[in-house]
Amino acid sequence: MPVVVRPGVITFFGNAALTRGTVLAGVNALTGASLAGTPQDNISPAKAQLGVRFNDARDRWWVEYGVRSQAKVTRVASTLLESPYLIPQDLLGLDGFTIQRFSWGLNLRPRDGRIGLVFAVENLADRFYREQFQFAPARGRSVTVAVHVR
16 A cells, blocks of 8 residues: 655555365374364464555665564364374474564666665564474574665
């Protein structure tokens, strides 16, 4: 949702998703038990991303702040919980998390926007978190410096 102000354009953005998965039919290969009606594996229940961006009127520079959040997984597949190979990382990856991102950039050719520099800091609070259903934890705060060419 862009809002034009004298010094430039402020753009608010966001998205949200709510997902729920249920197994309709199937059998646990290890136990032979029916999986019908049980939670589907690898479903993040709720996620959202919100942010705001400012571009100066001449499109020479911009700055952006965003927040990404995922809720804790509470409906866990029985095949995961009953797995003989269950390890702590499998359960730690079910926790919810929220991370913040701040970025800014310079357009070196503002008229056509073909070349620019981007600087970004992800996970501003330097919080430990795991992307859901990923084995490895996310590293702490990260910094990105990039050149973009369109």
